[in-house]
Amino acid sequence: MTGGATVRRPTRLAVAASAVAIAFAAAFASAALAGAGLPLTPLASLRSTVQAPEGGIAASPADTLQELYPRLAACWEVPQGLAGFPRTEITARFALRRDGSVIGEPRITFSMQNADQRGRDILTRSTLDAIRRCTPVAITPALGAAIAGRPIALRFIYQGPQGQGV
Known part of the structure; x- marks a missing residue:
């Protein structure tokens, strides 16, 4: 991203976007396009995975x-004691x-790791x-209006x- 201050985060991780949120945003965008008289196209995928950049996140x-x-992912770091495990998901x-x-x-709906209850x-x-x-x-007012209250x-x-990637 260009301009603005950045925040450095050393941990490499991937973030999978919610299909519900992506579907909602796509419907929101489709409605806006339809209102503008532009052609509508179906989504290629309702699932997305993004890599949290190591260089930081723009302040805008x-x-x-x-x-x-x-x-949202920039603040997460692998907890001490779990860093040695081969794969952790939550x-x-x-x-x-x-x-x-x-x-x-927030609620935890899924976790996968090779660890005990602790x-x-x-x-x-x-x-x-x-x-x-x-x-x-x-977030911008437009994004806030689109996602407010949505899971x-x-x-x-x-x-x-x-760190072999997703």
Whole structure:
């Protein structure tokens, strides 16, 4: 991204975007295009995975879902003690207000890691803490209006020490 201050995040991770949020944004965009008399095209995919950039996140407000997910993922780091495991995944579900703040309490809907109950608790706590640290997230009024109150599923994927990608 160009311009603005950046925040450095050393952990490489991928974030899978929620199909519900992407489908909603696509419907929102389609309605806007239809109102403008432009042709509509079907979605190529309702699923998207983005790589949180290592170089940092631009300080300007997110205007699209593709800009939003890396900003939300930027605060997550692999918890101490789990960094040596080969693959860790966790999905949190939550909703945002128009101003980018969280509505209610985020919920963990899925986790996969090679750890005991204590490890799962650490992973859950670190994920919920990351969402708290990254919110309110800076979003434009248009994106805020499009996603306010809609469920967002944010999946954090850590590939392990080798970071072999998704």
